[in-house]
Amino acid sequence: MDLPAQLRLALQSSNHPIPSQTWLTAIVTSRTPPPPFQSLLATAKARLLAADLTTPGLLDPSLATPLPENVSDPNLPSRTLTADVHVQVVDIENLSRSRWEQVEELEALERGEGTRGREIIRLPAPGQGDDGSGGADLGDEEGESQASAAHARRTAARTGGTAPGGSKKATHRLVLQDHAGRTVYALELKRVDRIGVGITGIGEKMMLKSGTAVARGVVLLEPENCVVLGGKIDAWQKPWLEGRLKRLREAVGSNPSPT
Template identity: 50%
Template structure:
């Protein structure tokens, strides 16, 4: 068995979409001499998850036919109260929204981040160590003036503990308070994403787009967690309600991946889309 057939056979035993032999031949022939099979397999997996599933020649034709949504799903099932997918379907994410939060609330949060009023990841805290250095050594004034350094949260917490135990309790307490506030802000935004209900627009390998919404919480889905272009496997038995896919952990397998250009464009246009939706809601 040649390398492309070996790669296809290996991928067919996983949840990853199965590519065409022509695509695998191009992948295997791109480097000479060919790398080990395990390396090629990892490369194929990564490139598949970063690709557009609708790209011509990407997926094996038999796999695509057996892992796509029923034709005209939104129209044919619009009047059906409940149905189930008859087979596994692989889709990619085109949009994700937290419907548990109002769109205006999301607009305000994004505008606050643009003004620098929100918390983005870890907060950098500047600590002035001059006074603590002078108390420990009378001749260290010159060194202490240049010892101001930027600490991340771990360093800030350590400095706060040291300040609380010695004579710098006031400064240590302020640092600790700042860190606690930062942690509270981060955990607050994280918990809203964890506890939210998310609506997605997904697309199968034939280009059909449908809406999907969480019936039960799926941990890896959420704004800031899910990438645009990320691949999801919908297991056979996934519930369809009036043309909408209902997601639950038992039938939804998040495979990962991201289409970089799609995700960047989605991030850049998210605030404008939310404002437009808010305006449309007010007009109606």
């Protein structure tokens, strides 16, 4: 079996979106000779999770299932997805917090801080673990893209607290987008641990499993019906944070916190 075919099979077995043959071939031929397969797979995963799913030629059209055309129709009382669908997060909101609390939470993220009670936890720069070492052992870009969120979760586990936005009692509403550009609201029906403001990146990839319920145009998320794959789109993260903060500050009549 050639390397592109091996990559396709490995990505499919780990619930990742399946890239086109052209994209896989470009990954394999970018270095001569190709690196070891595990390194190549890690690079493919990282680049795939950092890409915009709507990019022409990224995904194999024969294997990429879009959301139903009328998925957001509020007049449909209930339905279920008939196939697995890969989506990316384009917005997230913690509905269990007031607007002012959301402003404080996002301002902390803007400063590169997480909070646990009254204690400030400074998150490491991307690519650093708990000991300050790089995340290269996860494989190229994959280590860097996941290190900060992983550190926050480990800190919370050690101290008994939670990562930013990761309260067990939180309820999040997301806007999800498929590879065709179709968007839909999604709501946590049951808490999904890897979803949260400061945990979920904008552009992060998820797989909605076949059978996932949709009620009145809203996807109902549970740990059993979705797979959070990780990643984010760096070019989207800062504009989203700035835009969300601006809207929330206007809503509460707040000025930016002094620096």
